[in-house]
Every structure is written in C-alpha cells, then in structure tokens.
Amino acid sequence: MKNKKNTPTTAELEILNVLWEDEPRSVKEIHKELSKVKNVGYTTTLKIMQNMTAKGMLDRKPEGKCHLYFTNIPKTDTQQNLINRLVDSAFGGSASSLVMQLLGNKKTSEKELNEIKRIIEEIEKNQ
Amino acid sequence: MKNKKNTPTTAELEILNVLWEDEPRSVKEIHKELSKVKNVGYTTTLKIMQNMTAKGMLDRKPEGKCHLYFTNIPKTDTQQNLINRLVDSAFGGSASSLVMQLLGNKKTSEKELNEIKRIIEEIEKNQ
DNA sequence: TTTTTATTACGAAAATTGTCGTATATATTT
DNA sequence: AAATATATACGACAATTTTCGTAATAAAAA
Known part of the structure; x- marks a missing residue:
C-alpha cells in the first residue's frame, strides 16, 4: 500500500477531524458525528x-465486541502537508503570497486579523 | 454543466498556472511547458x-489553423477559493490557525517571514 | 491534386474515490 | 439452543478524473 498517510481525501479528512477532537472512538460514534452534518450510510463510513x-492513517484496537480507532498521524503534520501542497500548487511556492491573499480577503474577520497580528508579534519576540 | 469554475483539479490547476503566466496560448505551447516537469501525452493535455x-474555466479563440486558450477566472479568485476550502476543511474555519501553522513551520524561510510581517504592517496602515 | 503534416474531436479505458447492499461473525437475549 | 441484535468484511457499482489511441479535419507541401 502506498504511503499516503499525510494526504487525506475530503471524506478521510472529515473522519480525521472527528477523531482528532476525541479519540479513540468506535465506527458507530464517528458515524453518529458525521450524520449530524452529512447524509451517509454506516457501511460507507x-x-x-x-x-x-x-x-x-488510522490504527485500531479491539475493545469488547467492537474496535476503537485512533489516528496515526498528528493533526499538525497533516495540516502542514496540506498547506505545503497548496502553497506549491497554487502560490508558486510562496507562503507570503498565500498570507497576502488570505489577509486581503474581506471574509477574514477583524478578530481573525488581530489574532494573526498577535501571532506575528509572538514570533518576533522569540527571534 | 455544473459550475466548478473555481475548484480546479490537480491537473487543471497545473494548466491554469501555465496560462496565468502568459496567455492566450495554444495547446501545443501549454503541453510543451507541462512536458518539462511531467510525463504526459499531448492528447491528454x-x-x-x-x-x-x-x-x-477556459475560453478560446481561433488563430490561424489552431486555437488560442485563455483563462476565464482570475487567479486570485481561484486562490481564494482554494484557501477557503482548506481553512474550512482542515482548520475548523480559522484563518489565523492556518497562518500560525504556516509561521511555525521551519520551512517558511526568514525572507518569507519578513515579507509576511511587511504585509501585516501594510494592512495595519490602511486600517 | 495527392501526400504529408498539424490540429482537433471523440471514444474508451484506467485510477481514484465514494457509495452501499449483502454476507459473515460474534455476542446478547429469550 | 434458537432468535435477535450488533459489528465487521467484502464485493461491486457509480462518479470523477486522468490517460491516450485513433479518427476526422484542415492546412501546407510536393
């Protein structure tokens, strides 16, 4: 099996998000969460x-009569991988170009902007 | 045909990137560019x-015996759309969370970091 | 006007992802 | 033990994307 640990598909990412919130969990529980926002069959999940x-991408351990699943990759690794791919594929490898696009967007709220500024200051301190 | 103008697939994005650089261009020229970094048949392109x-996504006009293609969507629209999708699908809708991840990454060079700081200052000025 | 060359159109197959129905297995209840 | 319920395994189909071979068309050369 090819190593695609860090590049989940859309459906896979939805499952990872649920698990990262609280793991390990059973298929039943995951499916219950997904059902709240999506029409999908149990066997699909x-x-x-x-x-x-x-x-x-996942691992599992038996627990009673069912299995408990847990993620095998840190959330930040996956996030980093997805960002890198986006930067490379749509921003010519320039991270600053991505940030510029993000900040220029009206949909980035005032609150978000302030938060980002705070982060920048934080980084500068530790330099 | 469904409206998927702003959500190109991987192969589509590669073509868009070449066109955004310089358009309009013929299939032949686009394919020549793609061939530099990718093994792919002419008819595939x-x-x-x-x-x-x-x-x-694209439009075209006849030019002599062939067609010249050009993009039908601004680069920034597509970039914005891709960022928004990433923010929603992998960062719980938080743009600042994405920026934090980006800045915390060692692969973001000093130069990039400075550039990003400059952008932030620019934004603050215009506030 | 044939022949050759260049470009486009089209059909179809491979690969990937998402979907679920049905079968199997295991436990729980009656 | 038989019936019921619960969870997993498996196969297959649908949708989308990527791939390219071959045919048709049009232009240029011989």
Whole structure:
C-alpha cells in the first residue's frame, strides 16, 4: 500500500477531524458525528475507515465486541502537508503570497486579523 | 454543466498556472511547458483543456489553423477559493490557525517571514 | 491534386474515490 | 439452543478524473 498517510481525501479528512477532537472512538460514534452534518450510510463510513487503516492513517484496537480507532498521524503534520501542497500548487511556492491573499480577503474577520497580528508579534519576540 | 469554475483539479490547476503566466496560448505551447516537469501525452493535455473549456474555466479563440486558450477566472479568485476550502476543511474555519501553522513551520524561510510581517504592517496602515 | 503534416474531436479505458447492499461473525437475549 | 441484535468484511457499482489511441479535419507541401 502506498504511503499516503499525510494526504487525506475530503471524506478521510472529515473522519480525521472527528477523531482528532476525541479519540479513540468506535465506527458507530464517528458515524453518529458525521450524520449530524452529512447524509451517509454506516457501511460507507466503516469502509473509508478501513481504507484509512490500510493506508496507515488510522490504527485500531479491539475493545469488547467492537474496535476503537485512533489516528496515526498528528493533526499538525497533516495540516502542514496540506498547506505545503497548496502553497506549491497554487502560490508558486510562496507562503507570503498565500498570507497576502488570505489577509486581503474581506471574509477574514477583524478578530481573525488581530489574532494573526498577535501571532506575528509572538514570533518576533522569540527571534 | 455544473459550475466548478473555481475548484480546479490537480491537473487543471497545473494548466491554469501555465496560462496565468502568459496567455492566450495554444495547446501545443501549454503541453510543451507541462512536458518539462511531467510525463504526459499531448492528447491528454488537449482533452483536459477541452474539459476545462466545457466547464467554463477556459475560453478560446481561433488563430490561424489552431486555437488560442485563455483563462476565464482570475487567479486570485481561484486562490481564494482554494484557501477557503482548506481553512474550512482542515482548520475548523480559522484563518489565523492556518497562518500560525504556516509561521511555525521551519520551512517558511526568514525572507518569507519578513515579507509576511511587511504585509501585516501594510494592512495595519490602511486600517 | 495527392501526400504529408498539424490540429482537433471523440471514444474508451484506467485510477481514484465514494457509495452501499449483502454476507459473515460474534455476542446478547429469550 | 434458537432468535435477535450488533459489528465487521467484502464485493461491486457509480462518479470523477486522468490517460491516450485513433479518427476526422484542415492546412501546407510536393
């Protein structure tokens, strides 16, 4: 199986997000969460989680009569990978170009902007 | 045809990037560029560009015996759309969270960091 | 006007992802 | 033990994307 640990598909990312919030969890619980925002069959969720396990994205341990699944990659690793891919594929490798685009967007709220400024200051302090 | 103008696939984005650099251009020229970094048949490039035209992503005009293609969506619109999707799908809708991840990454060079700081200052001035 | 060359159109297959129905297995209840 | 319920395994189909071979068209050369 190819190593695609860090590049989840859309459906896989949805599952990872639920797990990162609280893990380990059973397929049943994951599916219950997904059902709140999405119409999808139980076996679909199960199948995707099995695929993810085969890819090494998830792992699982038996617990009573069912399995508890947990992620095998840190959230930040995946996030970093997704950002890097976006920077490379759509911003010519320039991270600053991405940030510029992000900040120029009206949808980035005042609150978000202030938060970002705070982060920059934080970084400068530690330099 | 569904409106997927702003959400190009990987192969489509590669073509868009070449066009945004200099347009309009013929399939032949686009394919020549792609061939520098990718093994792909001429008719593959052609087909994808035809698909993109059908989706409204590209347009074309006859020029002599061939066609010159040009993009039908601004680069920034597509970039913004891709960022928004990433923010929503992997950062819980928080743009600042994405920036934090980006800045915390060692791969973001000193030069990039300074550039980003400059952008922030620029934004603050205009506030 | 044939022949050659260059460009486009089209169809179809491969790869990937997402979907779920059905079967199997295991436990719980009656 | 038989019936019921719960969880997993598996196969198959649908949708999308990527791939390219081949045919058709049009232009240029011989």
